[in-house]
Structures are given as structure tokens and as C-alpha cells.
Amino acid sequence: MSPIAQNVVYGSLVVAGLLGLACLIDLIMGVPFGGQTLYDILFIISAGITAYLGIDCLKEAK
Numbered sequence: 001m002s003p004i005a006q007n008v009v010y011g012s013l014v015v016a017g018l019l020g021l022a023c024l025i026d027l028i029m030g031v032p033f034g035g036q037t038l039y040d041i042l043f044i045i046s047a048g049i050t051a052y053l054g055i056d057c058l059k060e061a062k
Helices: 003-029 037-061
Strands: none
Touching: 003 037
16 A cells, blocks of 8 residues: 555544544533534444544555
8 A cells, every 4th residue: 555545544544533532522512513412423433434444444455
């Protein structure tokens, strides 16, 4: 895997982690996004799927 593609995967992992963390905080406290429970759950699931795919891509590239 080229270094540029690897950096893109690492960037997507960071963004997925930050989005998942922000939605988890919103689910608990209702602060960043206004406490929309359904959207928080869907965003946490999508962040988890994105993280899984990024980790799988990095494992496959080795």
C-alpha cells in the first residue's frame, strides 16, 4: 500500500473515532448535537463500521 493511501486510512480512523466519541458524549449528555438519540446510535454504528473497515484494510495491506 502506498504511503498516501495508508495516510488516508489512518485519517479515516481518526475521523471515525472522533465522530464516535462525539456521538457517545451526545448520547450521554446531549451537548454537541442536541441529543438526537436515533442519529447518535446510527452514527456510532457507522463509526464502528468505518473503524473496522480501516483496520481490516491495514491488516490486509501487510
